[in-house]
Amino acid sequence: MTLLYVFVSVSSESRGQITVTQPGAVSSALGGSVTINCRISQRVYGGISLAWYQQRDGETPKLLIYSASTRASGIPGRGFSWSQSGTDFTLTITGVQTEDAGIYYCQQDYSRLFTR
Numbered sequence: 001m002t003l004l005y006v007f008v009s010v011s012s013e014s015r016g017q018i019t020v021t022q023p024g025a026v027s028s029a030l031g032g033s034v035t036i037n038c039r040i041s042q043r044v045y046g047g048i049s050l051a052w053y054q055q056r057d058g059e060t061p062k063l064l065i066y067s068a069s070t071r072a073s074g075i076p077g078r079g080f081s082w083s084q085s086g087t088d089f090t091l092t093i094t095g096v097q098t099e100d101a102g103i104y105y106c107q108q109d110y111s112r113l114f115t116r
Helices: none
Strands: 003-008 011-015 018-022 026-029 033-040 050-055 062-066 080-085 088-094 102-108
Touching: 018 102, 026 033, 033 050, 033 102, 062 080, 088 102
Parallel strands: 003 102
Antiparallel strands: 003 026, 011 018, 018 033, 033 088, 050 062, 050 102, 080 088
């Protein structure tokens, strides 16, 4: 059985009084599924908008999803889904493929750290 490792940024970023927290690494067999969680400490500006990024080895981060639910241009429709419950966000990848390996970041979307 071939395993694919999807590393999640183990981080707690604080900007002002807002903290973004992600757990540790997760893995999946090829064709399997993986769930990545992200928690925002509180709502700002009347709501939360979140961006998800993938960074493959040796590459710059690539925007996957922005405004919590909009797929970025060029991101395949297969396999990626997301959900929100309050300040908890989840990115799920089903039918995991080798190109899904990498580090995944979530970020408060009102001031993006990375460009598209």
